[in-house]
Amino acid sequence: MDLTVSKEVEEIKAKARAFVEEVAIPAEDHYDYNRGRMPETLTEALRLEAKKRGLWTAHLPKSEGGLGLDLVGTALIFSELGRSPIAPYLCNCDAPDEGNMHLLHLAANEEQKKKYYYPLVEGKIRSGFAMTEPPPGAGSDPTTLATNAVKDGEHYVINGRKWYCTGANGASFLIVMAKVNDSFRRTTMFLVPTDAPGYTMVREIDVLGSHGPGGHCELNFENVKVHESQILGKVAEGFRLSQERLGPARLTHCMRWIGLSRRSLEIAREYAIKRELFGGKLSEQQGIQWMFAEAALEIESGFLLTLKAADILRKGGDARQAISLAKWQVSETLNKCVDRAIQICGSHGFSRYLKLELFYRDARAARIADGPTETHKMVIGRNLMSGKENF
Numbered sequence: 001m002d003l004t005v006s007k008e009v010e011e012i013k014a015k016a017r018a019f020v021e022e023v024a025i026p027a028e029d030h031y032d033y034n035r036g037r038m039p040e041t042l043t044e045a046l047r048l049e050a051k052k053r054g055l056w057t058a059h060l061p062k063s064e065g066g067l068g069l070d071l072v073g074t075a076l077i078f079s080e081l082g083r084s085p086i087a088p089y090l091c092n093c094d095a096p097d098e099g100n101m102h103l104l105h106l107a108a109n110e111e112q113k114k115k116y117y118y119p120l121v122e123g124k125i126r127s128g129f130a131m132t133e134p135p136p137g138a139g140s141d142p143t144t145l146a147t148n149a150v151k152d153g154e155h156y157v158i159n160g161r162k163w164y165c166t167g168a169n170g171a172s173f174l175i176v177m178a179k180v181n182d183s184f185r186r187t188t189m190f191l192v193p194t195d196a197p198g199y200t201m202v203r204e205i206d207v208l209g210s211h212g213p214g215g216h217c218e219l220n221f222e223n224v225k226v227h228e229s230q231i232l233g234k235v236a237e238g239f240r241l242s243q244e245r246l247g248p249a250r251l252t253h254c255m256r257w258i259g260l261s262r263r264s265l266e267i268a269r270e271y272a273i274k275r276e277l278f279g280g281k282l283s284e285q286q287g288i289q290w291m292f293a294e295a296a297l298e299i300e301s302g303f304l305l306t307l308k309a310a311d312i313l314r315k316g317g318d319a320r321q322a323i324s325l326a327k328w329q330v331s332e333t334l335n336k337c338v339d340r341a342i343q344i345c346g347s348h349g350f351s352r353y354l355k356l357e358l359f360y361r362d363a364r365a366a367r368i369a370d371g372p373t374e375t376h377k378m379v380i381g382r383n384l385m386s387g388k389e390n391f
């Protein structure tokens with residue numbers, strides 16, 4: 001693994017840290033608890049500030065409006081931005097748009113790029129990725145995919161139901177996974193504009209955590225007619241492309257979660273250093289120091305696993321095992337770190353003042369979305385048993 005960091009990446013990292021400290025963290029105070037998101041007028045203004053500071057779509061090539069970082073560079077920047085849960089959206093590098101940009105960059109033709117990719121990069125529109133379905137449809141097990149597209153001349157007619165589609169309310173288009181003519185082997189990705197007749201955003205689902213713009217939505221597709229030019233890649237390439245999207249997208253989640261784990265511990269450290277009890281500082285208690293030490297080990301291991309997977313991917317290798325290890329470890333680490341931070345801060349940790357309760361509610365989804373911990377363990381274990389991977 002070569003983890004040499006260029007001067008340019010170090011400079012962007014410093015800019016990202018300054019943006020989080022000076023812009024994103026102060027803005028968190030305006031979080032609207034009733035709506036479970038930031039006020040849009042404020043986020044639009046702060047997105048302009050992110051652009052001005054040269055932090056827009058860091059993950060994209062320079063020729064397409066990004067900063068030209070490779071995945072290891074991206075890990076360093078995203079883990080800085082992830083210290084505030086709102087900073088990635090402000091810099092247009094949050095899920096699901098960031099993963100969708102990656103996918104469109106790889107697979108969209110020029111016409112599709114003009115319609116969807118460039119406006120997404122500019123932040124003029126938002127998008128969603130619709131894979132998960134209500135039971136008995138696809139969830140942890142994609143082979144139960146039920147949404148179906150039937151070929152009708154130059155068109156495909158899509159029928160199905162999706163849910164937990166992040167950002168769908170207000171999105172301009174969705175990338176929809178559907179079987180073709182009921183053949184699972186022919187699963188395909190369709191670009192579906194949200195003004196297509198027959199498409200309905202049924203509801204934003206009430207969830208434990210906060211959400212970014214567009215919530216997590218249930219969607220219905222009733223005879224939605226899509227021209228064949230709206231296929232992303234080719235017919236039957238759906239699962240290959242979803243691997244291309246989900247692998248890096250799981251990793252960029254890990255990068256942001258590392259940042260949020262670190263921030264939680266920083267908040268707790270500040271409290272522990274100031275808090276006087278039992279004749280000394282809370283931070284002097286060995287039991288508390290051990291909590292920080294355990295967290296440091298977990299964060300450091302998770303970050304290294306993330307960097308390892310990023311390094312394999314940037315060299316064009318097969319990073320599936322490394323990504324599953326990183327996703328499992330970092331999602332669990334985030335939950336443990338926020339929980340510990342709340343414990344260290346006592347009742348104040350449980351309140352809304354320190355933001356930890358917001359992080360705590362958000363963190364829980366990390367162990368479920370983009371493959372629950374159990375499915376990653378299953379994949380890792382199978383690879384080890386078959387000898388495909390080693391210890």
Ligand SMILES: Cc1cc2nc3c(=O)[nH]c(=O)nc-3n(C[C@H](O)[C@H](O)[C@H](O)COP(=O)(O)OP(=O)(O)OC[C@H]3O[C@@H](n4cnc5c(N)ncnc54)[C@H](O)[C@@H]3O)c2cc1C
Pocket residue numbers: 096128129130131132133138139140141163164165166167216365368369370371372374375378
């Ligand atoms: C906040 C959030 C945002 C999301 N955003 C999107 C999105 O934008 N687009 C999208 O398509 N989906 C999205 N999802 C859905 C997410 O990807 C699915 O929740 C996930 O794939 C699991 O599917 P499921 O919820 O149907 O759980 P199920 O498949 O019903 O599984 C339930 C539980 O079974 C257990 N389990 C599963 N497999 C195994 C196994 N092999 N061994 C042991 N136990 C197992 C796990 O604990 C799992 O949590 C989102 C989910 C959340 C929570």
